[in-house]
Amino acid sequence: MARLPAQIERARRTSGTTLLASVDARSIDHRAALAELPVTRKSDLKALQDAAPPWGGLVATDTSGLSRLFMSPGPVFDPEGRGDDWWRFARPLWSAGLRPGHIVHNAFSYHFTPAAFMVEGAARKIGCPVIPAGVGNTDMQLQAIAALKPSMYAGTPSFLKLIVEKALECGADTSSLRRALVSAEPLPPSLRAWLVEHGVAVVLQLYGTADLGCVAYETQSDGIVHPGLVVDEDVIVEIVRPGTGTPVADGEVGEVVVTSFNADYPLVRFATGDLSAVLAGASPCGRTNQRIKGWMGRADQTTKVRGMFVHPAQIAAIHQRHPQIGKVRLVVSGTTGDDRMTLLCEARDASTTLDEAAIVDTIRDVTRLRGDVRVVAAGTLANDGKVIEDVRSHA
Numbered sequence: 370m371a372r373l374p375a376q377i378e379r380a381r382r383t384s385g386t387t388l389l390a391s392v393d394a395r396s397i398d399h400r401a402a403l404a405e406l407p408v409t410r411k412s413d414l415k416a417l418q419d420a421a422p423p424w425g426g427l428v429a430t431d432t433s434g435l436s437r438l439f440m441s442p443g444p445v446f447d448p449e450g451r452g453d454d455w456w457r458f459a460r461p462l463w464s465a466g467l468r469p470g471h472i473v474h475n476a477f478s479y480h481f482t483p484a485a486f487m488v489e490g491a492a493r494k495i496g497c498p499v500i501p502a503g504v505g506n507t508d509m510q511l512q513a514i515a516a517l518k519p520s521m522y523a524g525t526p527s528f529l530k531l532i533v534e535k536a537l538e539c540g541a542d543t544s545s546l547r548r549a550l551v552s553a554e555p556l557p558p559s560l561r562a563w564l565v566e567h568g569v570a571v572v573l574q575l576y577g578t579a580d581l582g583c584v585a586y587e588t589q590s591d592g593i594v595h596p597g598l599v600v601d602e603d604v605i606v607e608i609v610r611p612g613t614g615t616p617v618a619d620g621e622v623g624e625v626v627v628t629s630f631n632a633d634y635p636l637v638r639f640a641t642g643d644l645s646a647v648l649a650g651a652s653p654c655g656r657t658n659q660r661i662k663g664w665m666g667r668a669d670q671t672t673k674v675r676g677m678f679v680h681p682a683q684i685a686a687i688h689q690r691h692p693q694i695g696k697v698r699l700v701v702s703g704t705t706g707d708d709r710m711t712l713l714c715e716a717r718d719a720s721t722t723l724d725e726a727a728i729v730d731t732i733r734d735v736t737r738l739r740g741d742v743r744v745v746a747a748g749t750l751a752n753d754g755k756v757i758e759d760v761r762s763h764a
Contacts, residue, residue, distance in 0.1 A: 370398050372630060373605070377406075380635035383429040389637065400616075403638070404607065408614040408626060410640040411580065412669060415443045424448065430633040439483045439579065447483060447579045450633035456483065456582030457601050458491030458575070464588045464599075464654070465550045465573045467521050469496035474514060474546065476502045476524030476532075477553070483579050484553060488523045504528060511541040518545035522569070526551040526560055533567050544568060550575055555664065561594075574598075576664055578641055581629050585661050588654040597648035597660035603630045606661060607638070608647055611668040611756045612681025614638060619647040622754030624668035625661070642669050644754040670757040674701055674708045674738055681756040683735050687712070690731050693721045696750040699740070701759045708761065710740035715747050 378394035388407045396402055409417075409427070417425030423432070423446050430450060432438070437449040449455055467473065473492045477484035479501060492499045500519055502510050510532055513519075522529050529549055536543040549564065552575040564572050573587040576598055584606065585598035600606045607616050608623040617623040625641045644667065648660040671680045679699065688697050695715040703709040712732060716723055725742045732740040 370400075373403065373628070374398050376628070376630050376635055377637060379429060379632065380637045383635075387426075400605075400607070403605065403628065404614065404616050406614075406638050408609070408638045408640045409636065411578070411642050414445045414580070418446060427636065428634055435633065437483070437486060440481045441579055445579075448634055449483060449486060450631070452633070454490050454494040455631075455633075456487035456490060456577075457603055458487045458577075458583050459494045460601060461573070461575045461583055461586030462488070462491050462495060462521070462523075462550055464586055465521065466548045466571055466589075467492070467495055467497060467550075471497050471521060472517060472519040473497050473499045474502055474510075474519035474522045474524075475499050476504060476510070476522060476528055479503045483582075487577070487582055488550075507532060507535050511536055511539070511543065514546060515542045520545055520547055522546050522549040522551075524549075524551065525554045526556045526564070526572070526574075527554055529564060529569070529572075530560060533564065533569070537567070547571065549573070552577060574663070576643075576645075576661075580634070580636065581627055581639065581641075582631075584625070584627055584641075585663075587663075588652055588656060590654050595652050595654050597652065598663050599652055599654075599656045600659045600661060602658055604628060606659060608645060608661070609640070610685055611644070611670065611754060612683070613685040614640075615685075619649060620752070622646045622665055622752050624754070640668075642667055644668050646752075646754075665754060668754065670755065670759075672701055672757055672759045674710055674736075677736070677738060679710070679736055679738070679757060684712075684756045686735050687728070687731050690735075691723070691728055693717050693723060694728075695747060698750050698755055699757045701757065701761055704762045710736075710738060712740055712742050713745050713750060714742060715745055715750055719747070 374394045377397045381389040435448045436451045439447040475488045479485045548571045549569050556574045561572050575586045577583045583601045585600045588595050605628040607626040609626050611624045625643045625645050627639050629636045644665040645661045648662050651657045684699050695717040698713045700711045723744050728742045
């Protein structure tokens with residue numbers, strides 16, 4: 370928080386965005402003040418970049434001062450600066466057991482996207498050579514692993530499983546791969562258990578994005594993986610109600626919003642579109658930073674009802690007009706061509722009576738659609754971050 374005002378001022382002064390033009394950066398030195406700032410959504414990057422190419426007015430460093438320029442589908446463009454371990458991947462690699470002199474088998478794609486270079490910069494900082502394997506060419510990958518004996522794999526968990534399966538099929542030696550740092554896909558417990566069973570003793574996952582680099586990472590002690598992901602020390606993470614910038618209570622599922630201290634790309638309150646929740650307490654590994662539960666789905670639940678889009682922000686606006694409501698969820702049901710909207714509402718406390726007719730009027734006013742209201746008992750709505758639930762049959 371002591372560093373935050375200077376970063377806010379950097380974003381305000383040098384990035385060219387108008388979002389922070391009237392902000393007094395000196396006053397943004399605590400979470401409540403940060404929560405008052407506007408959110409920049411990942412889903413808006415393409416439109417911002419189209420309007421102010423190539424970076425949407427969000428990059429503080431001139432393009433000539435960058436080291437790499439990436440392109441994701443969309444297209445959306447992301448920069449890489451020239452700093453040491455610019456993407457902050459060294460901490461998660463160290464947590465997974467990488468040490469100076471170890472060899473890393475880097476199976477992230479080197480084609481247009483930054484993940485492979487995130488690993489490269491971190492391995493260089495730790496002092497480790499890298500096999501730039503990329504994806505595909507499984508036979509060559511097995512030859513490289515057998516000959517060069519890397520101790521760590523970095524890449525997607527599904528491709529690691531493919532490599533191990535191929536090795537079992539053809540008798541190749543991949544026994545040197547005892548550790549793995551995986552990302553870009555979910556890591557179900559069954560897949561982690563399978564990999565451990567087949568010789569990869571430590572498999573940890575990292576949560577990050579092509580815009581932010583590392584956001585949070587798993588930790589372990591003596592091969593035991595600890596709950597949750599430790600938030601990287603150079604970002605601030607907020608969990609907000611989907612469709613808004615309003616933080617939720619610790620433990621409640623919401624959208625991950627990140628403020629980065631990257632001097633080249635000073636993203637402030639960058640809404641990732643991913644769901645997670647704060648996990649109470651410190652990690653048993655000894656790291657004391659905030660923890661989150663990991664990736665829990667997507668926050669963008671926009672859906673189309675009777676030809677019109679309904680957004681999470683609209684449900685938040687309905688909620689805001691009726692503060693006596695506790696939790697709320699819009700359920701869209703019916704069949705194609707016969708859509709029905711029902712707003713499920715919990716009262717904020719046992720003594721509160723909800724005015725259903727008034728809420729129905731607000732639904733129509735905000736969404737321009739007709740919807741019903743059903744009051745449900747407190748605790749009925751699951752803590753899963755869902756604001757809109759589409760249960761329609763599309764048969």
